Amino acid sequence: MDRNTNGIRRRSTASVGVDAVDRKLLGFLAEDATLSYAELGRRMNLSPPAVHERVKRLKETGVIRRTVAVLDPDLVGKPLLAIVHVDTQGWGKTPAMMRLAELPEVEEIHAVTGDTCLILKVRTAGPAALEDLLAHIYAVPGVRGTRSYIALRTHLERGTAAAIGLDGRDPVTVPMPAQESAASAGLTE
């Protein structure tokens, strides 16, 4: 219901109305949602009520989906991160996916293009737990095979935040250096 079931948005590209001030605000909130409205107002030359009004609107329109606490995977007992490619029979759809989504260790499930069908992001207590998890995955009907990539180190992990113009960077349009030469050089598959 809250979904944009209309399908087509009237406004230009993405926008239920997100102006530059909103983007800056979102940038701050996506990095630290505990900032007070007073502090936010100070940072962008606005009064607390004005900030409150914008945040309220952004939540209602769904731009801000929710506010969550980010936990340290190591400290909560899930030090092992793995990306798992899953090959399925046919185009999986939901029955199998639902099963996978029920596993607590599975954080993300994406249906993708390429030489695999599903990409999972999972966190387990260790290699043994990962093996158990893979056993569960294989037990799901329709699963033909998996290919796991174990993360040795995470160099970066942030929200959609940075994509916004937090630090004044232009958001939507990437700088782009030499798009034609480099792009056509060798990425076509």
Place this chain on the structure above:
Amino acid sequence: MDRNTNGIRRRSTASVGVDAVDRKLLGFLAEDATLSYAELGRRMNLSPPAVHERVKRLKETGVIRRTVAVLDPDLVGKPLLAIVHVDTQGWGKTPAMMRLAELPEVEEIHAVTGDTCLILKVRTAGPAALEDLLAHIYAVPGVRGTRSYIALRTHLERGTAAAIGLDGRDPVTVPMPAQESAASAGLTE
């Protein structure tokens, strides 16, 4: 009903210590960090100050890394999600990685085992923007090639939250991960 208030299990070792109550609390906060201490206390039969005390400790010990607003990728102009495998020359190390981390569209960078070196999670405004981004990636010294998996649909995307015993599910056999410098052992932003 009031049994929870007393007889809490002793904290195993002098480590960072995350007991059952903490895990339940973390489960709630990882799903909605805007819940008031009163509400949290009500849900787990604790007084607001008691909850406050625990949350404060969890933040200080680094279990709760930060609190952030989760944005809708579509509504902020980044509807295209892609997983990009990057092959590098030698074992990349940081100079190249630093360059990649500077790109706003890049959300995650993991060094992994398997038939590739790095796995990136990126969000762009569209196919063209992804091409531009790939051009940037190829421009980084040491990058030999990439393989992109475009997400057609995201079936699940949640935090580490679910891995905790929020809904009473037994996480796996875990806890008691680190013993001493666990807080500093984690990824330092």
Place this chain on the structure above:
DNA sequence: ACTTTTCCCTAATATGCTTCGGCACGAAAG
């Protein structure tokens, strides 16, 4: 048995959120 530590509670204070009415600016209509 006694001490210490841990964890919680009630009560009180302070801080920040949230609402309300009014004003200024810009756009569309007359």
Place this chain on the structure above:
DNA sequence: CTTTCGTGCCGAAGCATATTAGGGAAAAGT
């Protein structure tokens, strides 16, 4: 050019909430 309407902001007030302080009960350690 003037009027009207809509939007977005501000300052002040009321109120919910976070936060601190003091004290007590139970378990762990001596």
